[in-house]
Amino acid sequence: xxLLDRYLHAxxxxxxxxxxxxxxxxxxxxxxxxxxDREAELGRPLTQAEAEAWFKEMGPPIQxxxxxxxxxxxxGPAFFPMYWFVLRLASLWALAIYSIANAIKIAVExxxxxxxxxxxxxxxxxxxxxxxxxxxxxxILEFATVRNPSLRQKLAPLDSLQNLDQGIMPQKKRRxxxxxxxxxxxxxxxxxxxxxxxxxxxxxxxxxxxxxxxxPFVLTPVWMTFYWWIIALNVLQLGWRSxxxxxxxxxxxxxIQQIVFKALGLIPMxxxxxxxxxxxxxxxxxxxxxxxxxxVLESINHWAYRGLLxxxxxxxxxxxxDTGQLGLETYRKRAAAR
Amino acid sequence: MTLAENVFENLRMxxxxxxxxxxxxxxxxxxxYGYTLxxxxxERGLAIxxxxxxxxxxxxxxxxxxxxxxxEEDKRNKRFYRLSSDGERIFxxxxxxxxxxxxxxxxxx
Numbered sequence: 098x099x100l101l102d103r104y105l106h107a108x109x110x111x112x113x114x115x116x117x118x119x120x121x122x123x124x125x126x127x128x129x130x131x132x133x134d135r136e137a138e139l140g141r142p143l144t145q146a147e148a149e150a151w152f153k154e155m156g157p158p159i160q161x162x163x164x165x166x167x168x169x170x171x172x173g174p175a176f177f178p179m180y181w182f183v184l185r186l187a188s189l190w191a192l193a194i195y196s197i198a199n200a201i202k203i204a205v206e207x208x209x210x211x212x213x214x215x216x217x218x219x220x221x222x223x224x225x226x227x228x229x230x231x232x233x234x235x236x237i238l239e240f241a242t243v244r245n246p247s248l249r250q251k252l253a254p255l256d257s258l259q260n261l262d263q264g265i266m267p268q269k270k271r272r273x274x275x276x277x278x279x280x281x282x283x284x285x286x287x288x289x290x291x292x293x294x295x296x297x298x299x300x301x302x303x304x305x306x307x308x309x310x311x312x313p314f315v316l317t318p319v320w321m322t323f324y325w326w327i328i329a330l331n332v333l334q335l336g337w338r339s340x341x342x343x344x345x346x347x348x349x350x351x352x353i354q355q356i357v358f359k360a361l362g363l364i365p366m367x368x369x370x371x372x373x374x375x376x377x378x379x380x381x382x383x384x385x386x387x388x389x390x391x392x393v394l395e396s397i398n399h400w401a402y403r404g405l406l407x408x409x410x411x412x413x414x415x416x417x418x419d420t421g422q423l424g425l426e427t428y429r430k431r432a433a434a435r
Numbered sequence: 436m437t438l439a440e441n442v443f444e445n446l447r448m449x450x451x452x453x454x455x456x457x458x459x460x461x462x463x464x465x466x467x468y469g470y471t472l473x474x475x476x477x478e479r480g481l482a483i484x485x486x487x488x489x490x491x492x493x494x495x496x497x498x499x500x501x502x503x504x505x506x507e508e509d510k511r512n513k514r515f516y517r518l519s520s521d522g523e524r525i526f527x528x529x530x531x532x533x534x535x536x537x538x539x540x541x542x543x544x
Contacts, residue, residue: 155485
């Protein structure tokens with residue numbers, strides 16, 4: 098039967114080459130027996146339309162051939178939940194970092210509608226790149242663990258009840274008095290150290306002070322503003338911790354306090370980033386050194402500014418994350434109390 | 436197909452999948468080649484597509500549950516399958532499991 102030959106030929110094309118002949122021979126024997134039975138029942142050969150209907154019922158050749166192959170996954174059920182979790186988290190982070198970085202960039206440069214549109218236009222590209230990278234990593238993991246099952250056991254996220262407990266119910270340790278006092282002392286020492294820096298810069302730079310004296314560069318006044326903000330924040334933290342000890346409240350978790358200080362910690366960075374002309378370093382003697390060090394100075398300011406932008410973006414994201422976590426925890430507690 | 440019909444179809448397929456394997460193993464306590472096996476199952480009320488049954492036989496053989504050999508019958512070369520010794524052991528275990536599930540379901544119903 099010509100149609101059977103054509104059908105089997107089409108199936109064969111999609112089979113693994115090493116098993117093609119064997120599978121096709123078996124399939125042919127089965128289908129020919131079936132065909133004989135049907136023709137014996139009808140007392141005549143199948144018409145073209147009946148034969149076509151029969152093969153249609155069996156399904157497209159690629160699908161029939163596919164059933165002879167081992168089930169394959171790009172990312173199988175063992176890794177898929179972890180993959181999905183990481184993918185969502187990474188996409189969210191990528192979107193947040195991209196948005197903040199672009200918002201800052203647009204704000205510090207000349208804000209235009211086209212700059213905003215350009216930033217928005219590239220969002221799908223960023224998300225697709227992140228998704229493709231994560232998918233590639235997990236596909237490699239799947240590929241490796243299918244060939245090495247012992248590796249899968251090592252990579253299993255929950256390999257014992259101990260891990261399960263830690264994963265679901267993280268231990269929330271209470272601060273001991275010793276830790277609270279040690280932190281207070283450390284804060285006090287850090288504050289003294291900070292206060293000594295202007296008068297004795299070697300406590301910060303060590304032997305590098307010698308270079309500072311001979312260097313043609315000097316920090317701009319914006320760093321003094323930054324410095325006093327840092328001092329103020331440290332004094333505030335020291336005061337807060339002393340008050341906690343005084344009121345015997347050192348045991349509590351300090352999530353809100355940490356968030357408040359992280360938020361305040363952004364202010365000095367914003368102050369520096371708003372320095373006039375983004376000048377963070379300048380020349381001691383511009384008239385004499387501009388020609389020789391002008392380009393170096395420009396480069397230092399450019400990269401220092403960019404670096405601070407990245408630090409600010411990371412700190413902001415951390416703050417948002419902590420705030421989100423706190424909000425979620427509060428919501429869960431309230432929902433559980435209802 | 437409506438959503439409810441789709442859900443039913445998926446669940447039906449899942450339910451059938453394990454049962455088909457058990458039925459095939461049970462039927463292959465006697466030797467069969469693909470087509471006669473299909474006919475034998477259909478006669479006992481378990482119709483199964485060619486495109487499902489023939490690959491299933493290959494998979495069960497790869498797993499060591501079936502043994503096969505090519506032999507000529509009615510002037511045609513056919514591949515005959517039967518339970519292997521491992522297959523007999525696992526079939527007995529599966530049958531026990533299926534009977535326990537069946538009893539439990541009956542008692543629940």
